[in-house]
Amino acid sequence: MTYRAPINDMLLALNHGAGLEAAVKAGHYGDFDADITAAVLEEAGKFASDVLAPLNRVGDEHGIKLEADKVITAPGWPDAYQRWSAAGWNAVSGPEAFGGQGLPLAINAACTEIWSASNIAFGLCPLLTLSAIEALDAHGSAELKKIYLEKLISGEWTGTMQLTEPQAGSDVGALRTRAERAPDGSYRIKGTKIFITYGDHDMTDNIVHFVLARLPDAPAGTKGISLFLIPKLLVNADGSLGLRNDIYASGVEHKLGMHASPTCTMTMGDKGGAIGYLIGEENKGMQCMFTMMNQARLGVGLEGVGIADRAYQQALAFAQERRQGRAVGKAGDGSDPIIVHPDVKRMLMQMRALTAAARTICYATAVALDISVRAKDAKVRSEAAARGALLTPIAKAFSTDIGNEVASLGVQVHGGMGFVEETGAAQHLRDARITPIYEGTNGIQSIDLVTRKLAANGGASVWGLLGELTSIVKRVEASNNPAFGTTGPKLRDALASLERTSKWLLERVTSAPNDALAGATPYLRLFGSTLGGCMLANEALAARDLGEGAGDPARYVTLARFFAENISVQAPSLERAVIDSAEAVNGADAVLLA
């Protein structure tokens, strides 16, 4: 079962749900030619279907091997990677000064969904490289940029991000890897990192590691962390590759999924210390990390969207093929495809609606991040930055949560075949399971949403967004389209719940922080369910305005309605869970530790 990029859905989400078209019209995208969007997505979809999707199962079955410090990837993977970077896909949103195409992040977001859907373990490698590019571009010296940036942007070399250590996961400040100043201005780094994605591989000649470490005289905690660039192979002055640096993959994890993506333990210092170069200032490494966190978290959210869409496409195809039983009221011999059964329809609609909502949330995040750097007007940029910051934890956590739910539904639609690995449905579930964990667990995202994003400026970012969403609901109601069913009232109720809950949390975030924290996870779900419902309704209205050219506009109305009536409808219950259950959550020790 292959994958076809759902270009119509993606374009509607990007241009209308996420507001790319309006932002371009408002001039926030400078000279970006929006006409190329469809062509880029078509080409990306073609590459994904032809090259990446067929390797997805190969990678799962073969996994990777660690042999004498070297990671060997699955058959066909190095070749696919080289074709991928040669075709320019790594450089889509990279800065033009260093060979990038300078396209908006929003376009790259749609591409990221495509890579993740076709082959999530493959797509993860360039996601990390993108973070490395961002860190280097924003904080690296001109000299380092000159040597490394172009090759990272082209994809000739890949990047890694190395934060985690055994005692330092979510608590990055607890890391112990040490860096010593060397006389030549470089540094020698010694230590061990774990869970390093693509820490080693055989797809490129060199790998550029970005490693957090601590100087001998550094303050404790996150204020004493510095960021270093450590190449696998040192680079000579003429740009040619030099000696092997003292950073090695010393182990790989045996994981539930993502088998084709090496997850390495990296050891530095067995031969005197890895040679590293400071990025930004000493002890300011966390700030460098924060600048790129939005994009990395969005990238993982898009993995959730991608895997959800892949699981949906596969389940839909199965449901149209597999015959069991008859439709209600149909007599005679033979059997019907299981898609005739209402319960199967419900599962498929749930999968599709959740996927579509998460897609638009992610794309809208990308558009906000784009405007925050591209718009001419400083106020527009700053408002977009606040919007992007607000949406990022939702894009990450909601999308990866639903990625898992949709992948699990995909298994269910397949019945007993879903539990058999050869079917492929189970792989999506296994692969998806890491996405709510890495790049900040979804619990961390929820806490970030409550304590930083909601609380910023007394909730101003949230109130601004609520205003926009309310205007969508007004347009739904004004449309007088009976096909919307109870979409309008459901979204109104959801918005009211979101507003009340936001206020309740704001009142407690400093005065009763444990009460606010206890509700963080249901709050994020409430936010995503409300936001997603409004965005899908907005897309349905846009599809109607576009007319038949955008496919069948009625389908988007039914999809929005399904979401509002099944997902957004949960908002009042989630409101009560946040507000009423803080006491039970914080009294949990009596239950858990008895």
Place this chain on the structure above:
Amino acid sequence: MTYRAPINDMLLALNHGAGLEAAVKAGHYGDFDADITAAVLEEAGKFASDVLAPLNRVGDEHGIKLEADKVITAPGWPDAYQRWSAAGWNAVSGPEAFGGQGLPLAINAACTEIWSASNIAFGLCPLLTLSAIEALDAHGSAELKKIYLEKLISGEWTGTMQLTEPQAGSDVGALRTRAERAPDGSYRIKGTKIFITYGDHDMTDNIVHFVLARLPDAPAGTKGISLFLIPKLLVNADGSLGLRNDIYASGVEHKLGMHASPTCTMTMGDKGGAIGYLIGEENKGMQCMFTMMNQARLGVGLEGVGIADRAYQQALAFAQERRQGRAVGKAGDGSDPIIVHPDVKRMLMQMRALTAAARTICYATAVALDISVRAKDAKVRSEAAARGALLTPIAKAFSTDIGNEVASLGVQVHGGMGFVEETGAAQHLRDARITPIYEGTNGIQSIDLVTRKLAANGGASVWGLLGELTSIVKRVEASNNPAFGTTGPKLRDALASLERTSKWLLERVTSAPNDALAGATPYLRLFGSTLGGCMLANEALAARDLGEGAGDPARYVTLARFFAENISVQAPSLERAVIDSAEAVNGADAVLLA
């Protein structure tokens, strides 16, 4: 990480939540001595911790092998099985006339939870044997019982249930395996079955297969299916083992989980036909299957409970051990166990509350099934049978759905370690994933609940249960215990939603069946969330009445409160999903097939 049976929780659930104590007092259990319950569970827990739990990971890693028609189980498994049956565990609820201990099904249900929690792939084998025992005991001839029943009850031989064929899964009536009458009164069976659990193994000398097949002159569909007993090895008149019968494992599945449980393709007829013996009457095989379906479905529900509890215990231990960050407001060096964080508390409470509710629902189902055969009064028996029939699909589907949710939360609590197979959290998720599928998918359970159980007698079974649940809520409110928080109002709202939704569905189940079917899945969830909330509140009241002897009674109040405020609170949203979204579900083709 091992497993300890939560004896206090289980006894409270069994005796009070599920009503065993009251039923015993009312005389419905005859001469059953309830004093032995605790001792049986203690012993089962000890065996599970000592013997079965350590083999859980061994089984996952080694899996099974098919070599020359023979399935080889994982190291230590045959020995463990023999110890298990020698200790009498297979015979707990078997009829005394054939060597069983004749204990209530409710006791065996608690034991089934224990086997499933400690080693779900192991526990699955006796679950199938139990179904075989039930079929043979209820429908087999005296001669067949004499030869086979005692050995199945002791566990000296195991049983299989063979329904599924490639084209006949949920649609059993589509099966094609053929049976021909032989002159000696036996039959010759030819055909292929798939997904046959423990279809072959090396843990016992013989295996007794129960196979659905079709006679040459049988009517089409489910009315033309007969049930046959087919021994792996024929049995001589003196009870000794004879020739190898013509039924072989010709393939095994490569599955997401349950690696230690062989899932076989069974081929009959390569050597002239497997010799089989009719169970019940010709063409009445489906009725034989139906009589044992309640117990088999309950058994799978208990697998959901067991895997959930195992995942919870493992996550709780990790959260007490793993240190990251500080509790809010705590300054200074060092870090705290992650259980101090409210979001982690929430995850653990969610896991524990869902598990406790599903446990009681399953135990209550077992008590109803017990009373339906044990009570002296025919009216009591018939009401209990209706209650058992009503609860069975909920016990199966709600428990296995939450089994997956809890296992997934268990992975999440572990963070990155959860994705690493050696941790063991991922195995629970993989193993759990089949339980919503087999023994009737959860979609089938939901449809059964709406179309058969709710609709029976115009909803009388549901109204009777609602009355009992309402009286629990009244007692919660009368308790005036502020620790219950908003439990009372939440359960009242949930009961009102359940009543309205039940009525709405009843009105449509014949007049607009597709509308009723579209809401089946959210209806079952609504039912489970309401029922579970009331049952946990009932247990909390009972714990208070029992006083300190039942552990800390306050913990059960907090647990019930958490469930009501986070799970039961979803009832009004689920009500709306059933009622409002039927149109969007049944209009899904416009979205899915566009």
